[in-house]
Amino acid sequence: MSTFSLLFFCIAVDTEYTTKAKAAVSQKSASLPGKPRTPIATTPKSKLQPRTQPNSPNTSSKAGSSGTNTPHKAGTKSPLTVAQQDLAGLHLDQDVDDAEREREKEKYKEKAAISMKTEELIAKVRKEEEESGKKNISLIVVGHVDAGKSTLMGRLLYDIGELTEKEKNANERGSKKIGKGSFAFAWGLDALGDERDRGVTIDIATTHFATPHRNYTLLDAPGHRDFIPAMISGAAQADVALMVVDGSPGEFEAGFERGGQTREHAWLVRSLGVKEIIIGVNKMDVVSWSQDRYDDIVEALKPFLVSAGFSAAKTTFMPLAAMEGTNVLENNAEDLKSWYDGPTLITALDKVEVPSRPYESPLRIPVSNVFKGQTAIASGVAVSGRLCSGVVQVGDRLRAVPGDEVATVRTIEVDEDSSSYAVAGQNVTLYLSGIDSIHLSIGTVLCPTSLPVPLVNKFITQILVFDLQSPIIAGTAVELFHHSMNLPATISKLINITEKGQITKKNPRVLQKGTTATVELTLRSNPGSSSGRIPSIPLETSQDNKEMGRILVRRNGETIAAGVVTEILG
Amino acid sequence: MKLVNKHIEKDGSGYVTLRPEDDEDMWHVYNLISEGDHVRSLAVRRVQTVSSTGSSDSYRVRTNLTLEVTKTTFSSAASSSQSTSSGEKKDPTAALQISGKVVEENDYVKMGAYHTLDLEANRDFRLTKTSGWDSIALERIQESTQEGRGAEVGAIVCGEGTAAICLLSEHMTTVRQRIDTSVPRKRKGGTSGHDKAMENFFSTVYQAVLRLIPYQDLKAIVIASPGFTRDSLYDYIFQQATLTSNKPLLSSRSKWVKVHSNTSHVHGLVEALRAPEVAKMLQGAKFAREGAGLDKFHKMLATDELRAWYGPEHVALAVDRGAVGTLLISDDLFRSSNPSTRNHYVQMVEAVRSRGGESLIFSSMHESGQQLNMLTGIAAILTYPLDIEVVEMEEREEKERLEKEKKKNGSGLVVDDEEEDEDQ
Numbered sequence A: 001m002s003t004f005s006l007l008f009f010c011i012a013v014d015t016e017y018t019t020k021a022k023a024a025v026s027q028k029s030a031s032l033p034g035k036p037r038t039p040i041a042t043t044p045k046s047k048l049q050p051r052t053q054p055n056s057p058n059t060s061s062k063a064g065s066s067g068t069n070t071p072h073k074a075g076t077k078s079p080l081t082v083a084q085q086d087l088a089g090l091h092l093d094q095d096v097d098d099a100e101r102e103r104e105k106e107k108y109k110e111k112a113a114i115s116m117k118t119e120e121l122i123a124k125v126r127k128e129e130e131e132s133g134k135k136n137i138s139l140i141v142v143g144h145v146d147a148g149k150s151t152l153m154g155r156l157l158y159d160i161g162e163l164t165e166k167e168k169n170a171n172e173r174g175s176k177k178i179g180k181g182s183f184a185f186a187w188g189l190d191a192l193g194d195e196r197d198r199g200v201t202i203d204i205a206t207t208h209f210a211t212p213h214r215n216y217t218l219l220d221a222p223g224h225r226d227f228i229p230a231m232i233s234g235a236a237q238a239d240v241a242l243m244v245v246d247g248s249p250g251e252f253e254a255g256f257e258r259g260g261q262t263r264e265h266a267w268l269v270r271s272l273g274v275k276e277i278i279i280g281v282n283k284m285d286v287v288s289w290s291q292d293r294y295d296d297i298v299e300a301l302k303p304f305l306v307s308a309g310f311s312a313a314k315t316t317f318m319p320l321a322a323m324e325g326t327n328v329l330e331n332n333a334e335d336l337k338s339w340y341d342g343p344t345l346i347t348a349l350d351k352v353e354v355p356s357r358p359y360e361s362p363l364r365i366p367v368s369n370v371f372k373g374q375t376a377i378a379s380g381v382a383v384s385g386r387l388c389s390g391v392v393q394v395g396d397r398l399r400a401v402p403g404d405e406v407a408t409v410r411t412i413e414v415d416e417d418s419s420s421y422a423v424a425g426q427n428v429t430l431y432l433s434g435i436d437s438i439h440l441s442i443g444t445v446l447c448p449t450s451l452p453v454p455l456v457n458k459f460i461t462q463i464l465v466f467d468l469q470s471p472i473i474a475g476t477a478v479e480l481f482h483h484s485m486n487l488p489a490t491i492s493k494l495i496n497i498t499e500k501g502q503i504t505k506k507n508p509r510v511l512q513k514g515t516t517a518t519v520e521l522t523l524r525s526n527p528g529s530s531s532g533r534i535p536s537i538p539l540e541t542s543q544d545n546k547e548m549g550r551i552l553v554r555r556n557g558e559t560i561a562a563g564v565v566t567e568i569l570g
Numbered sequence B: 001m002k003l004v005n006k007h008i009e010k011d012g013s014g015y016v017t018l019r020p021e022d023d024e025d026m027w028h029v030y031n032l033i034s035e036g037d038h039v040r041s042l043a044v045r046r047v048q049t050v051s052s053t054g055s056s057d058s059y060r061v062r063t064n065l066t067l068e069v070t071k072t073t074f075s076s077a078a079s080s081s082q083s084t085s086s087g088e089k090k091d092p093t094a095a096l097q098i099s100g101k102v103v104e105e106n107d108y109v110k111m112g113a114y115h116t117l118d119l120e121a122n123r124d125f126r127l128t129k130t131s132g133w134d135s136i137a138l139e140r141i142q143e144s145t146q147e148g149r150g151a152e153v154g155a156i157v158c159g160e161g162t163a164a165i166c167l168l169s170e171h172m173t174t175v176r177q178r179i180d181t182s183v184p185r186k187r188k189g190g191t192s193g194h195d196k197a198m199e200n201f202f203s204t205v206y207q208a209v210l211r212l213i214p215y216q217d218l219k220a221i222v223i224a225s226p227g228f229t230r231d232s233l234y235d236y237i238f239q240q241a242t243l244t245s246n247k248p249l250l251s252s253r254s255k256w257v258k259v260h261s262n263t264s265h266v267h268g269l270v271e272a273l274r275a276p277e278v279a280k281m282l283q284g285a286k287f288a289r290e291g292a293g294l295d296k297f298h299k300m301l302a303t304d305e306l307r308a309w310y311g312p313e314h315v316a317l318a319v320d321r322g323a324v325g326t327l328l329i330s331d332d333l334f335r336s337s338n339p340s341t342r343n344h345y346v347q348m349v350e351a352v353r354s355r356g357g358e359s360l361i362f363s364s365m366h367e368s369g370q371q372l373n374m375l376t377g378i379a380a381i382l383t384y385p386l387d388i389e390v391v392e393m394e395e396r397e398e399k400e401r402l403e404k405e406k407k408k409n410g411s412g413l414v415v416d417d418e419e420e421d422e423d424q
Helices: A003-012 A015-046 A050-072 A076-092 A094-114 A116-132 A149-161 A163-176 A192-200 A225-235 A251-256 A259-273 A291-308 A345-351 B022-030 B135-142 B192-212 B229-243 B248-253 B268-274 B276-281 B285-304 B312-320 B339-354 B367-374 B389-408 B412-422
Strands: A136-144 A205-211 A214-220 A240-246 A278-284 A313-321 A364-376 A379-386 A391-393 A399-400 A405-414 A418-419 A422-423 A427-433 A443-446 A457-463 A476-482 A485-501 A503-506 A516-523 A550-555 A558-567 B003-006 B016-021 B038-050 B057-075 B095-102 B114-119 B123-130 B153-159 B162-168 B173-181 B218-225 B256-260 B307-309 B322-330 B356-362 B376-380
Touching: A003 A422, A050 A205, A116 A391, A116 A422, A116 B248, A136 A149, A136 A259, A149 A205, A149 A214, A149 A345, A192 B339, A205 A345, A214 A225, A214 A345, A225 A259, A225 A516, A225 A558, A225 B038, A225 B285, A240 A259, A251 A259, A251 A291, A259 A278, A259 A291, A259 A550, A259 A558, A278 A345, A313 A345, A345 A503, A345 B135, A364 A427, A391 A405, A399 A558, A405 B095, A457 A485, A476 B367, A485 A550, B003 B135, B016 B038, B022 B057, B022 B095, B022 B135, B038 B114, B057 B114, B123 B248, B135 B339, B153 B268, B162 B192, B162 B268, B173 B192, B218 B229, B229 B256, B229 B285, B268 B276, B268 B285, B268 B367, B285 B307, B285 B322, B285 B356, B285 B367, B307 B312, B312 B322, B312 B339, B312 B376, B312 B389, B322 B339, B339 B356, B356 B367
Parallel strands: A136 A214, A136 A240, A240 A278, A278 A313, B153 B218, B218 B256, B322 B356
Antiparallel strands: A205 A214, A364 A379, A364 A443, A379 A427, A391 A422, A399 A405, A399 A443, A405 A418, A405 A427, A457 A516, A457 A558, A476 A485, A476 A550, A485 A503, A485 A516, A550 A558, B003 B016, B016 B123, B038 B057, B038 B123, B057 B095, B095 B114, B153 B162, B162 B173, B307 B376, B322 B376
16 A cells, blocks of 8 residues: 555656656556565465466466455555545646556456455365365374473474474584483474473474375474463364373373373363374383383273273374384384384374364464564564464455454465465464554454454353362352463353253252363453453354364363353353 | 541440551441441532522532442552652552432531542541441451551562562452563574563563562562463562662562462462462461462362352351351452341351351452352351251251241131142
């Protein structure tokens, strides 16, 4: 927009140089599409499959123009009228006016064709998926603290080639320097200063890798109990979980018993919609690949995982040694080969079933990170998160909820490559224009302007009560977790207890562990501030949108319940 | 608060004259005054006079007015922007407004005219209870007029990018400031955004600490957070203090305590104050006792559900049976506009105390009180287990029995009717 007003201005200043100015105009407009086109032109290479190549000139020109015009999408009418007003006021030559109008019209025409219709896009994506057989999927790595999650993932990335030799060497040197040589692989993911100093993952690390049939988005979760909020934020973005347990003597038990994170993590990922889980029994080299030890651990975990809701068919166990990299890409330890012929980590990952994606539902992107892009193309306000549902294209106008701000998608990044669109299930980074970063925060939900997410203060939810220290009563102060948000809330009413869909008790006095119940949850307003700003959270009922309707309830650092939103009360 | 004058008869009628001095006194006064009471205090009133020629004239007068209270509003006004220099005690910021009808004749104001009084610190007022002074009210006066009462504690509850700076006194928690900065999370390819934002966040908190926490007067300053934020913040504060050679802050170092809390929200305070290292410093502080009481209730609920009751009706039944060992009750309930409701709760407290039980009156300006309020405001730990359903059934039977007796004693006509019904 600013370029145009600038142009008008320079036209206005010296009308004599109209022709010159015009030339400048055409030059500018010619040069403008050039920039955004470059990333888009590369998309077929990285993102689209070769089959679509014949189509690509067509699509790329469409998409290219979308890149230039997007900022005007909403105001398509207004630049014209503003231009007219400006020009009228400045008594300019008719022909300039016409030329401008022509140009605007041209844009207008282009506009109609820019973004593919949503249905077309969905059809295209579906077709591509079918043809290539390569599907997008998100993996969360969970487990008790110090089980070796980050190390295993660092190893996997190194073996696959995502982590270069150079980076690996640098990490090795760095970690040795501070006397934590065993953290060399973990440093590939633990990038924060605090994380490296303390040898503990604090926040989710997001990266990606590819197996022959899957494009993986990898989320490496912290295992320490204090950072479960970060882990929840990651688990909400995942389709499948890799649980790492420590096979060394005493360590597995410490993680599995009460107070360990193994149980809580399993419950969490399951209640956030993860149906398939791979269990890697790590550090098997420490117990010299003892089959007895492995079997003991598997036997201990199996019944628990079934009780947590993972079907036996969707549970895969495997012995691993992250530091050596045994059974990650291939099983190269003689001791292990003698008794184990199951899948390696990579083959197991390649076989994971991909859930169907709600492409047709309205777009929902719960923001998990807000930052400022620093590179040349990827600059300005950026958000990352996963598309819960729907599709997004460059040029779309999105509403940021909560708030009343609308932003335009300037660039979309999927797996660090720019793309002209993204679909449900992908983890994306969006570079936005027309919005200030103060209107965006972790927990904001981006959605179409026409179908915004409701803001909720009070809702009814069906919960499953986990293991807890003291039972839930009406009025229990809790924390509500929803995607990357966490807010203080109260269980304001216990409505009923159900068993297999049947209401067994109405208005119960307490909820003990293991019960399924319907309760009313209310967000707590800030104590003391009588100003009465009612807190709210963007969410939907699970009938409307599965992923937007899942919640977790925690108290005093333990997860006490998980639930789905059934009714919104206001 | 100063008790200037007290004139209370045996039967509970009479008045007291009080002089509130700080924020907490305002809170006490707010809890003392209930609807229908008479308050006499200095007021500024705009008086309008109309002369015989019809021209009107208005001027302000300072006069003593007596009001029959219809409404009171309290605001802790935590966000006052007074910026006195570091570490000194603040002027009171809480405000208490009392609206009501003028009930005593006055030179300027007609009887029955409405007025709204602003009670101010260091200004006397006289309070007359029309419904009589009960033990709870007297206890509160005694508590609030005690010299050198209370432990004052500062607290910073923080997480990555969020912090709440609070001051706790005996009866109040005031959140002086909430800091919420956006901190970009970890991302592949550079964590400079995160580091820069954290640095920025710490410096904001540090500035707020200097401005809002009178660390020289406080007994303790608690930094609570999950993870490592508290350590980083503590280090930052004292690194800055050293750099700027802030002697008073450095010498207060022994008062700073780092404790773990599971959340970065203000309600993490309850948990933080229970931590042994803090509890030691706060021995006997009211809010520490409240927190412990609530904790005990929750623990009891987990171990023996039949000994932890809550809700006004249920607790009343338990009190009737003399089963209550510890009564947890929120001051919110005593603020009821209905004198008989208040009386009901006063009697409950007295009944429990007379049987040797303990009654804890929670301040709803504390987090623990807020949590109790959400649990209906009243809860009890019983000395022996009682099944609520059995008790309710007993009550029902008792009621039916009483009704039957009534019927028997009443006219025989009712009985006849019943017999007829049976015949049919």
